[in-house]
Amino acid sequence: MQAEAKHRPNLLGAGGWFWAGNYKMERYLYTLHRVTGLGILLFGIFHLIETTFFRRQGESVWQMTTGFLKQPLFEVGLILVAFAFVIHALNGLRLILQEFGITLGKPKRPVYPYQDALRRKRGYTMLAIAVIVILLLVFLLNRLVGGG
Amino acid sequence: MAEHASKVTFRVQRYDPEKDSQLHMQEFTVPTKRGTTILDGLIYIKENLDSTLAFRTSCRMGICGSCGMLVNNYPHLACHTQIEEFHSNVITVKPLPNAPIIKDLAVDLMPMFDRHKSIKPFIIRNDEDEMAKPTREYEQLPDEVEAFEQFSYCIKCGICVSACPTSASDAKFLGPQALGQCYRYCADSRDAGAKERLEIADSNHGAWHCHLAGACSEACPKGVDPAFAIQLLKRKMAVQSLGGGRKEKPAEIYPPPTETKPKIQVPPFTVKK
Amino acid sequence: MFRTRLRLLFLLSAVGTAVFLGIHMAVQHLNNVLATGELDPTSWASTIGRATQSGWVVIYILLLVFALYHALYGLRGIILELTTSEKALRAVNWLFIVGGVIVFIWASYVPLALMSSR
Ligand code: FES
Numbered sequence: 013m014q015a016e017a018k019h020r021p022n023l024l025g026a027g028g029w030f031w032a033g034n035y036k037m038e039r040y041l042y043t044l045h046r047v048t049g050l051g052i053l054l055f056g057i058f059h060l061i062e063t064t065f066f067r068r069q070g071e072s073v074w075q076m077t078t079g080f081l082k083q084p085l086f087e088v089g090l091i092l093v094a095f096a097f098v099i100h101a102l103n104g105l106r107l108i109l110q111e112f113g114i115t116l117g118k119p120k121r122p123v124y125p126y127q128d129a130l131r132r133k134r135g136y137t138m139l140a141i142a143v144i145v146i147l148l149l150v151f152l153l154n155r156l157v158g159g160g
Numbered sequence: 161m162a163e164h165a166s167k168v169t170f171r172v173q174r175y176d177p178e179k180d181s182q183l184h185m186q187e188f189t190v191p192t193k194r195g196t197t198i199l200d201g202l203i204y205i206k207e208n209l210d211s212t213l214a215f216r217t218s219c220r221m222g223i224c225g226s227c228g229m230l231v232n233n234y235p236h237l238a239c240h241t242q243i244e245e246f247h248s249n250v251i252t253v254k255p256l257p258n259a260p261i262i263k264d265l266a267v268d269l270m271p272m273f274d275r276h277k278s279i280k281p282f283i284i285r286n287d288e289d290e291m292a293k294p295t296r297e298y299e300q301l302p303d304e305v306e307a308f309e310q311f312s313y314c315i316k317c318g319i320c321v322s323a324c325p326t327s328a329s330d331a332k333f334l335g336p337q338a339l340g341q342c343y344r345y346c347a348d349s350r351d352a353g354a355k356e357r358l359e360i361a362d363s364n365h366g367a368w369h370c371h372l373a374g375a376c377s378e379a380c381p382k383g384v385d386p387a388f389a390i391q392l393l394k395r396k397m398a399v400q401s402l403g404g405g406r407k408e409k410p411a412e413i414y415p416p417p418t419e420t421k422p423k424i425q426v427p428p429f430t431v432k433k
Numbered sequence: 434m435f436r437t438r439l440r441l442l443f444l445l446s447a448v449g450t451a452v453f454l455g456i457h458m459a460v461q462h463l464n465n466v467l468a469t470g471e472l473d474p475t476s477w478a479s480t481i482g483r484a485t486q487s488g489w490v491v492i493y494i495l496l497l498v499f500a501l502y503h504a505l506y507g508l509r510g511i512i513l514e515l516t517t518s519e520k521a522l523r524a525v526n527w528l529f530i531v532g533g534v535i536v537f538i539w540a541s542y543v544p545l546a547l548m549s550s551r
Contacts, residue, residue, distance in 0.1 A: 018177045019260035019268050026515060028328020032257055033234045035323065035375045042325060042373035046511065053504045060536065064543045071477045078475050094462045101451040107372055108444050112398065113391045119310045122383025129388040130374040150466055157465040330514040358434070364522065368440045369514055398441055401434035 038130055038137065045103050048096035055093045091155060098147045106140035165193045168243055170201055172213065173254040174264050183261075185252075186210075192243050198231055198253065199238040202265070215265035222381060225317030229265050230254040235319040237381045256322040269318050275334050276316065279342040279360050284353025290413060299414035304349040311344035311389045313382045320376030320386050332365040336376035339367050340386030343393035352410040358397050367393050443506045449499030453492055484547045494541045501537055505529045 024032055030043055066077045109115050115136040116129040130137070170188045174180070188209050190201040199217055206213045215238070218224040222240035229238055232252050243251060259267035285291050320336035321327045327335045334342075342361050346354040361367040370390045377387040399405050460483075464471040471479055483489040512525050 019262055020175060020177065020183075022255065022257055022259060022261050022267070023331060024257045024328035026329050028257065029325045032323060032325065032328055032375070033230060033379070034232075035234075035373075036378055038372070038374040039323075039325065039378075042371050045371070049504075049507055050511075053508060056500065056504060060540055064540055067480070067547070068543060074477050074480070078477075094458060097454060097458055101455065104447050105451065108447065110372055111391050111444075112395045113388070116388055116391060119307060119385075119388065119392075121306070122310055122313060122385070124383070126380070126383030126385075128374070128377035128380070128383070128385040129391075130372070130377060151462055154463050154466040326514055330517065332517045333514070362434050362436050364436065364513060365517075366436070368436060369510065397434065397437045401437040401441065 036131070041103060041137070045100060045107070048100040048103075051096045052093060052100060055089075055096075091151070094151050095148055098151065099144055102140050102144045102147070106137060110136070165191055168192050168201070168248075169250045170205060171250060171252045172202075172205070172265070173252075174213075175255075175261055176212070176263055194244065196243050197239055198229075198236065198241045198243060198251065199227055201243060201251070202238060202253070213265075214263040223315060225315035228256050228317040228319045228322070228381075230256055230322070235322050235379050237317060237319070240381055256318050258322045258324070258327045259318055267318065269316070271331070272318050272321055272335060272337055273316065275338040276341060279334065279338050279345075280353060280357055281341050281345060283345065283348060283351050284356070285350070285410060286352050287413075295417075296413040296415065298350040298411045300349055300411055304411075307349070308344045308347040311340055311347070311384055311386070314341060314344070314384045314386075315382055317381065319379050319381060320384075323375035323379040324370075325373050325375070326369045326371065330365060330369065333369055334361065334363075334366055336370070336386035336390065339370065339393060340376075340384060340389040342367075343389040343396070346393065346396060350411045354396070354405070355400075358393075358400055361393060362397060362401075367397060370394075439506065443503060446499040446503040446506075449495065450503050453496035453499060456492060457496060481547070484544055487548065490544045490548050493544055497537060497540050501533055505533050 029046060032039075062077060062081075067074055110130070115133055117133055119129075167189050170190050171185050172188065173183055174186050175183045188205045190196075190204050192201065197220075199220055202213065202215050203217075206215075215229070216226040217239060218226045220227075220239040222237050225237070227238040227240075228235055230236075230253070231238065231241060232246055232248070235256055238253075253265065255261050255265045255267045259269060259272065262268050283291075314337065316337060318337070320340070324333075324336050326333045339361060342357050345351050346357055367390055370387070372387060372391065374387045377385045380386060396405070459467060460469065460471070461474050463469075464474055473479060506529075509525055509529055513522055516522065
């Protein structure tokens with residue numbers, strides 16, 4: 013046991029959420045899911061403060077607040093939050109289905125070259141991504157139609 | 161095909177707990193030909209260039225799970241991976257991440273083995289007498305074997321744990337290896353221990369901290385697909401937590417014990433001895 | 434199976450959040466594409482217009498419940514993956530339970546008060 017104390021810890025830590033080797037797409041979807049989730053949460057905190065404390069103070073304060081928030085920086089942030097929502101919601105839906113093995117098929121005897129269930133049924137993941145991209149474009153279109 | 165000998169550079173991560181405070185890379189030139197594996201290269205280095213290089217190997221045929229390491233930033237079994245595959249003259253070899261380094265490329269897999277043990281990786285039954293002194297086989301149909309067979313090929317090399325993002329930050333996380341094996345035993349029709357095992361997987365650092373990044377299954381050198389097993393485990397847990405779950409009994413012994421009929425009485429001898 | 438039940442609630446609240454936040458997002462971000470006739474959904478008139486309709490208030494409160502649980506349980510999971518300390522985890526548990534209840538009461542009181550004051 014004494015010798016064990018000398019072993020050099022080699023956990024990748026939170027950095028390992030982002031990179032641990034050259035893996036395929038799904039591992040980065042995981043990262044994206046986490047980042048978008050945290051982003052929405054951060055926005056949600058400010059949003060709750062805005063819509064409770066500020067709104068309660070009546071029309072003029074509200075108009076001042078929304079007026080202040082009509083800056084390119086916040087506008088871009090708002091679009092990013094909408095994008096994050098689309099990504100998180102649809103990727104989350106995919107995850108819920110896959111987490112219960114619904115779209116993953118049945119266990120099979122491994123035959124070389126091995127292919128795992130997630131890659132065998134990647135079509136569902138690609139479908140989710142396609143819907144995400146279309147919705148992102150719709151959200152973007154709304155901005156363009158509205159003149160920004 | 162012509163055997164063409166060439167040379168590749170091995171960049172190997174070194175760390176000697178007695179001497180080094182930092183990890184560092186060391187370069188070696190290794191002759192290769194068609195079919196040379198990463199392990200062959202390391203053995204060449206150890207025999208000819210630097211005998212202090214430490215790595216672990218045993219079967220050199222992808223069966224013992226000793227030689228997992230990070231080769232060109234992807235985990236491989238060194239014995240199972242040919243240098244040719246990389247189409248590169250430089251091969252970077254590092255120890256598997258997410259496991260403590262003992263020396264150079266040898267990592268400590270004990271934490272993983274402990275987690276593996278914690279999920280009770282054996283058939284649990286209620287007929288203790290039969291388990292202790294088996295009289296017959298347990299009945300199992302081909303379909304029932306297929307439900308877990310894939311997951312039973314695990315060689316405990318630690319590659320899935322090195323790939324997993326949750327294992328990267330959470331030292332207590334059961335990890336793809338243990339959770340995959342947890343399902344392997346729960347899915348076995350001979351087993352009656354699902355209830356206790358699912359409780360273990362239900363712990364704070366258990367199955368629900370798998371977020372299906374799928375890297376474990378991608379990297380698994382045996383095609384075990386631990387990510388798939390964990391998702392099926394989650395389904396089992398969800399069903400059980402809602403009061404469902406397997407109601408039928410685990411497989412019976414086969415052929416079933418029968419009452420032995422009394423032997424037919426031999427008629428008495430009619431001829432006097 | 435306690436954590437599995439919590440986790441199932443987490444997934445249920447994910448679906449709930451997706452639905453109600455989807456409605457919210459459509460109103461706020463798709464006003465032109467869907468031709469809702471709303472020029473600026475964040476204007477005072479527009480927000481108060483919604484705040485006085487009980488249907489909208491119900492939607493917002495349901496969104497609050499689902500999103501709050503989903504967010505706090507999700508964040509707890511992430512924190513749990515960063516620390517092995519049981520003490521820290523217990524502190525986070527209580528902080529989130531108490532904090533969650535306070536935020537819920539406050540953030541559902543505001544629209545209700547706004548609605549009843551009109
Ligand atoms: S030496 Fe046994 S798996 Fe590579």
